[in-house]
Amino acid sequence: MTNAATDLIAPRRQSIAVDVGGVIVGGAAPVVVQSMTNTDTADIAGTVAQVAALARAGSELVRITVDRDEAAKAVPVIREKLDAMGCNVPLVGDFHYIGHTLLAENPDCAQALAKYRINPGNVGFKDKKDRQFSSIIEMAIQYAKPVRIGVNWGSLDQELLTRLMDANATSPEPKDARAVMHEAMVQSGLHSARRAEELGLGADKIIISAKVSAIQDLIAVYTGLARRCEYALHLGLTEAGMGSKGIVASSAAMGILLQQGIGDTIRFSLTPEPGGDRTVEVQTAQELLQTMGLRSFVPVVAACPGCGRTTSTVFQELARDIQNMIRDRMPDWKSRYPGVETLNLAVMGCIVNGPGESKHADVGISLPGTGETPAAPVFIDGKKAMTLRGPAIAHDFKQIVEDYIEKRFGSS
Numbered sequence: 330m331t332n333a334a335t336d337l338i339a340p341r342r343q344s345i346a347v348d349v350g351g352v353i354v355g356g357a358a359p360v361v362v363q364s365m366t367n368t369d370t371a372d373i374a375g376t377v378a379q380v381a382a383l384a385r386a387g388s389e390l391v392r393i394t395v396d397r398d399e400a401a402k403a404v405p406v407i408r409e410k411l412d413a414m415g416c417n418v419p420l421v422g423d424f425h426y427i428g429h430t431l432l433a434e435n436p437d438c439a440q441a442l443a444k445y446r447i448n449p450g451n452v453g454f455k456d457k458k459d460r461q462f463s464s465i466i467e468m469a470i471q472y473a474k475p476v477r478i479g480v481n482w483g484s485l486d487q488e489l490l491t492r493l494m495d496a497n498a499t500s501p502e503p504k505d506a507r508a509v510m511h512e513a514m515v516q517s518g519l520h521s522a523r524r525a526e527e528l529g530l531g532a533d534k535i536i537i538s539a540k541v542s543a544i545q546d547l548i549a550v551y552t553g554l555a556r557r558c559e560y561a562l563h564l565g566l567t568e569a570g571m572g573s574k575g576i577v578a579s580s581a582a583m584g585i586l587l588q589q590g591i592g593d594t595i596r597f598s599l600t601p602e603p604g605g606d607r608t609v610e611v612q613t614a615q616e617l618l619q620t621m622g623l624r625s626f627v628p629v630v631a632a633c634p635g636c637g638r639t640t641s642t643v644f645q646e647l648a649r650d651i652q653n654m655i656r657d658r659m660p661d662w663k664s665r666y667p668g669v670e671t672l673n674l675a676v677m678g679c680i681v682n683g684p685g686e687s688k689h690a691d692v693g694i695s696l697p698g699t700g701e702t703p704a705a706p707v708f709i710d711g712k713k714a715m716t717l718r719g720p721a722i723a724h725d726f727k728q729i730v731e732d733y734i735e736k737r738f739g740s741s
């Protein structure tokens with residue numbers, strides 16, 4: 330996607346492309362959206378249902394926890410059931426502490442996964458660290474799987490951090506402790522990636538992430554990584570938080586990095602409400618990429634915020650209905666109407682900006698504000714096409730949108 334707005338974004342950093350179960354991460358590929366289940370992976374039915382829901386929402390990779398033997402044994406069954414449903418989203422296994430054992434003892438799990446995620450901070454300790462790390466890398470080579478080396482602020486390699494802190498303390502120009510931690514994050518990821526290459530894993534099988542929970546720290550760490558390697562990078566603010574706080578923090582951090590051309594795949598690590606919808610993290614990741622002009626996933630709806638001129642809730646209800654219609658209809662539209670995700674709609678609430686905004690959309694409606702004539706002009710491709718009146722405005726406008734999609738994208 331190229332236009333005057335996206336031309337302001339720095340060119341994508343040159344990274345090495347990695348094939349993750351048919352999904353390309355890095356290189357010239359679009360930024361990939363991924364997510365993670367929060368089910369017990371040993372609960373096969375529950376995990377299958379959540380993976381399928383995340384994939385339907387648009388997650389292009391889904392990570393699942395593999396923390397014990399029961400979970401590892403469930404993985405090939407989960408893959409089988411997803412395939413039977415026609416859900417071919419690649420599964421990423423999340424391993425900590427005993428990943429080397431689980432992969433070695435469960436070859437069907439090792440084969441079913443599209444990628445292994447390991448954390449150099451807890452893959453092993455003391456003399457076991459290199460041995461257990463090497464074991465996982467050797468299995469990745471055996472099964473031709475890529476690996477994400479996922480450094481995390483909360484489980485950083487303490488030996489490395491201590492060594493860097495001690496060296497900094499004796500330096501003639503010591504750095505701030507936080508800057509040393511940034512360097513430890515970068516070094517941990519790069520050292521592990523280069524060790525994997527020494528063992529025979531190709532650079533085209535390696536993705537690095539370095540997750541922290543503060544915006545400025547994330548920007549500093551990934552900027553450092555981007556300067557010092559060509560490995561594909563996965564972006565994410567870890568423990569981002571709940572609700573608007575998590576969304577704002579993740580968007581701010583990743584938006585700055587993406588603007589600089591840094592990042593090949595992203596995840597919003599949002600804390601869901603109890604019993605909440607896990608797919609929200611997929612939708613917010615898509616919305617970040619789409620609002621930045623980097624990718625298109627669903628039609629965009631422009632809607633005014635409302636003011637004293639719009640005391641009626643009609644435009645709010647119609648904007649909500651259109652958004653819901655898009656989410657509900659998108660799986661069908663996507664298969665029947667290639668390119669429909671580029672559609673722009675406008676639902677405006679009064680005469681001040683309503684007609685102008687509606688003309689900029691593919692299909693737009695300007696609803697009457699307080700004291701205005703009870704009529705709603707509809708604009709199609711920048712020209713006034715008709716005026717809607719009466720109680721069926723919402724129904725009629727939705728039908729106009731459906732007809733426009735059929736006419737414009739159906740022939741594709």
